[in-house]
Amino acid sequence: MKKISGLGIAAIIAGLLVIYGIYWYNSTIGTNEGVTSSWANVETTYQRRNDLIPNIVATAKKYAEFEQETLIGVIEARSNATSIKVDASKLTAENIAAYSKAQSAVSTGLGRLLATYENYPDLKANENFKELINELSRSENRISVARTRYNDAVKVYNVKIKRFPGNLMAGVFGFDEAAFYKADEGAEKAPDVDNLLGNN
Incomplete structure (x- = not known):
């Protein structure tokens, strides 16, 4: 039986x-x-929520006495949030924080709107408005699920590029760490639509 030379072993x-x-x-x-796919789902679920806002505002506007300042706040927050896009190849903590902050402002504005509309029985009884608010509730649930799935995907990826010997190869191949989605403090709780609608 032939012996494998040192050169042969090195080649193997x-x-x-x-x-x-x-x-x-x-x-x-x-x-x-x-x-990347999970991040796209996060953006899609937020966009779905943001797409509901014009209809919610338009319906509330029909009630002349409804607080205009509240409606304007929601519209402006939505406009700002929809203008912020995060390139999936640049999922840095700074970029995600800016995105999260803008989306949290929308949540805050919607929370104010929902708290205020309690004072308007006619609006509260409006079937179209009720359906929009129910759809908003479903969107908030989807957002929560999408953010969780994104963070799960980030964890798997980051562990892979940080664990030896992956940490050596990550630098060679240009794999950078992805940032987790961290909601602004207090933003992790969606507006309590169910309580407002009496669905609890």
């Missing part, structure tokens, strides 16, 4: 390292795509 080890490197790279691309 090098070959195994190349195979492992290819496997690691491809699987990391997959986990990175999981983060």
Whole structure:
């Protein structure tokens, strides 16, 4: 039986390292795509909520005595939130914090609107408005699920690029850490639509 020379052993080890490197790279691309896809879902669920706002405001506006300042606040917050986009290749803590802050302002404005509309029995009885508010509640639930799934995907990806020897290869291949979605303090609780509608 032939002995394998030192050069042969080195070639085998090098070959195994190349195979492992290819496997690691491809699987990391997959986990990175999981983060990108999850982020797209976060943006989609927020956009779905933001798309409801014009109809909610238009319905409330029909009641002339409804607080205009509240409506204007919601419209302005929505406008600001829809203007902020985060490139999925730049999911940094700063970019996500700016996005989160804008979306939290929308949540705050909607919370004020929902608290105020309690004072208007005719608006509260409006079937179209009720359905819009129910849809808003469903959107808030979807947002919560999407953010959780995004953070789960980020955890899997970040562990992969931080754990040895992945941490060495991440630098070589340009894989950067993705930031978790951290809601502004107090923003983790969606407006309590169910209580306002008496669905509890």
